[in-house]
Amino acid sequence: MTVELASKVTGSHLGRDAYVYVRQSTLTQVREHTESLERQYELAARAQALGWAPRQVVVVDDDLGRSGADSSAREGFKHLVADVGLGKVGIIFGIEVSRLARNNADWYQLLDLCALTDTLIADGDGLYHPADFNDRLVLGLKGTMSEAELHLIRHRLTAGLRHKAAKGELRQGLAVGFVHDCDGRIVLDPDESVREAIATVFQRFDELGTARQVMLSLRGDNLQIPRRPTGSTRVCWAEATYPAVHDFLTNPVYAGAFVFGRTRTDKRLDTNGRIVTRTRLLPRDEWEVLICDHHPGYVDWSRWERIQDQLRANWRAPRGHGGGPVREGTALLQGRIRCGRCGRMMQVGYSGPKGVCPRYVCARSKQLYGTDRACQSLGGRKLEARVLEEVFAVLEPASLAATARALEQADTAHRQRLAVFELAVERARYTAQRALRQFDAVEPENRLVARTLEAALEIALAAQRQAEADLTAQRLRRPTRLSDEETAWLARAGADVRAIFNAPTTTWRERKQLLRAVISEVVVTVRAADRQADLTIVWQGGASTAVVLEMNKTGLHSRATDEDTVALVTRLAARYNDATIAAILGKQRRRTATGLRFTKTKVRDLRVSRGIPAFEPTAVTPTHDHDQVVTIAAAEQLLHVSRATLYRWLADGFITGEQLTPGGPWHIRITDQLRHHIVAEVPDGWVSLEQAAKTLGVARQTVLHKVQRGELQAVHVNQGRRKGLRINLKQPSPGLFETP
Known part of the structure; x- marks a missing residue:
């Protein structure tokens, strides 16, 4: 250890922990590249040589088998960055910069935190302080080279893969129904039952026209279809499902075609700032490689294209x-x-x-x-x-x-x-x-x-x-x-x-x-x-x-309407509009000659075909005549009583009402006696219905019956907080709402 390197390590650094970051990109490297893995673990001894005690050396190896292209899936790297930000780390050891990060976004975030928290970084070439300009420059160049190296590696691998795919020689995972022969060529599965089951899927699609109907047909006949789990060479049999049937019908390999680049991977940030990867299918004209008649198929290419056109036609059409x-x-x-x-x-x-x-x-x-x-x-x-x-x-x-x-x-x-x-x-x-x-x-x-x-x-x-x-x-x-x-x-x-x-x-x-x-x-x-x-x-x-x-012709169906309904519409048309008549006929469950519910239009057609005049509304202002029959709305204005109260009185029989036909609007007869029993204030000594029932020791309904029979006197208060029925228990007199 040189004096220059040792001079960068201070007591402040030794007072904090030394972190050794260990990473291999794939599980294959973990199993086979053991020398590189041992070198990374030996960095703990280098930390002790620089002055850290063994208990202060923390080995972070949670990311073994994970790529360094980004930090979203590397929990060990996230833990390391968090501890650096909290000031727990004095130095970070890595065999090289590429072990810590393969992209500059993660690398420069770590450098900035190390510079702020006075944290050192050491690799196989030396020891660096990110707050020092020269050291920061060297670390930045190493990070850029690491990112460029990843790009070059990917480019070489992808270019070779695409070159082989362009010739149709790339060996991909085979769909069920195909195997490789001894020469590496793609041939149909030698199992006759597998071939016949797949052919049946295509035959039934020609008969039925939809993938769902094919699935239901196979299930109805208790026919199973072959499936091959990813990475397995064994064929298993299972009940037909829609995804499986759809895969048979849409995979071009069953048409004898070699296809490469059918999908594209898109990346985006979600609302939490995490990178979300989505794979989507590309249109046929965007496939990178398409070689027809590459190997034997279950259908020819023209038939496969017709199947795709039929499947697209089966989609739920846009508006x-x-x-x-x-x-x-x-x-x-x-x-x-x-x-x-x-x-x-x-x-x-x-x-x-x-x-x-x-x-x-x-x-x-x-x-x-x-x-x-x-x-x-x-x-x-x-x-x-x-x-x-x-x-x-x-x-x-x-x-x-x-x-x-x-x-x-x-x-x-x-x-x-x-x-x-x-x-x-x-x-x-x-x-x-x-x-x-x-x-x-x-x-x-x-x-x-x-x-x-x-x-x-x-x-x-x-x-x-x-x-x-x-x-x-x-x-x-x-x-x-x-x-x-x-x-x-x-x-x-x-x-x-x-x-x-x-x-x-x-x-x-x-x-x-x-x-x-x-x-x-x-x-x-x-x-x-x-x-x-x-x-x-x-x-x-x-x-x-x-x-x-x-x-x-309009209205021809109305001429067959039964005469009872026609007579009822004739009576109702004198007092109600078409919408009200349709509502009344609906409550009585009457239907047109074709069995449909009456609507405003159908009532109008019936009137026109039978020559029934339409209702002509006139402006009617409620009066204070001694005896008159008015609608519910007019009764509300005259008596200053809510509509719910009027309907309750009609149901209890307290007031007299009229309906032209069952289900029609109510009309109430307003008399002087009814007006006199609706007051604005509670008379002295009059009690509520509950108090009257309690005083008499009977049920509320019994008190109401006594009022109806005239055995008790009652009034209705329509103003103030004490609205409602009030009973006089002192002396009997003609009851409320009694018909004169």
Whole structure:
């Protein structure tokens, strides 16, 4: 130790601890680069040589196996920096600057803290004081070189990796269904059951059109799919899940393509200042390497691209756009109707007694911009019937050929479908036989092992029985073959696509898939004045057909409304507006002829169709006549009593009220006697209802009954804090609210 180095160490430094920071970048280096690790631990002896006692030497090795690129994942470095800031550290030992930090942000933060707290830094070349200009300059250069070294290392590794990937020779982790042969080439898995299970996923997607339906179909048939955990070479079998099915359908390796650079890692700071790393998929045109026909695949590249287009079309469409997968609803043109006025895709709604009658509405402008009403709307049944007429006319020439091909392919498709079940049975039998051999090989006295193997055998036998039952069920679904005579008759008679479309066995999803295969979209423009709609059917391929749809006249459904409801609306229209009438009919659970709830518009249509005049409101000012019938609102003004009190009196029978029909507004009869029993102040000697019940020794309801019968005199106070009913217990007299 030179005198110059020793002169930098003062008593202040020796009074604090010496920290030895030990780090290796990877666990492989920890296991294999033992000489470097020993050199770092030997720095503790150097600290003792400079004057620190053994108990003062703190070895920080929490970051073994962690990269020095940043400090977010290095708890040992964070602890070291914290202790430096608290003034606990006299010197920091590291074999070289790169062990402490590989980026200048962390390195200069440490240097600044060391300069402020008079902390020394020592490496294999010497001892430095960050507060000294020359030492700080040397440490800064070393930090910059360490950061540049990391960049060079990464550049060399990445450049070699990318160069190898560009030739398609980079060996990556293989997806399940592929293995490397003895020459290192990628080939299909030799296990036939694995290949057939993966092929089944693609076959069923062609039939069903969505990844979710494929997953449900596989689960419904108790078919498992192969999976390979990351880093493992063994294939395990598990129930189908949506992520697994989606991975089969979207991974280009199953199309025989070699792909490199499909993802990009983005970094950002969260609200706590921590670095958050996110990996995202890149668009296909941004992939670094794409080599088609690199190895055998389960589908060709063109078919894989069609699958990606279908999956994108199945995404939930943004507002104002069409698309999305076919759903279970009865709207045949869901996602295919475009508004001819604003250009947005029209939404689907359902109505009717059972909620199965579709209606297409363009309400985006109302939802997004607050316009007064929807752009346009029309019923779905008549629109769909008109479009179907054009579709069947287009399909008729091709229907015979399509049916003949379908019959030819039915048996082939069934045999392909059975293959995966047959292989599943074969795999289950092998697993059961293997479990049986293991059970037979164990010594009978070793019950600890025998019980475990016996349980595994029972599970394997149960799986075999289930697989055999599934195979039997699938064999029973074999399509019926047509005889030569039946095939000849079909060639002469042709096929009825309309009958197939309307058959009870055809699901709504299948009907929609057929229409989507033919129709791109239907542009609708409603002419309200003529009660007509102009339709432009855009076929797949770009051709279009223009047709005119005759719409129903307004109010036609109202003519079928029952006469009892019509008579009630006639009586109510003399006193109430359409909104009030709709509310009354709703309380009575009355419905229109089509089973819908009455609304203000539907009441108006009914009146117009039946010639019922509308209610004409007049300004009515409550008067103080001796006897009059007024609304609840007018009674509030005349009697200065709250609406809740009036409704309570009506329910208790204290006052007389009238309703034109059940559920209609109440009207109250105002008399002089009623006015005299509503006062502003409490008369002397009159008590509350609770006090009267307590004095008489009866229930409150009994006191109220006595008031109704006239056995007790009562008034209602409508002002001040003492509002409410007051009872006179001195002498009986006619009761409150008694009808004269």
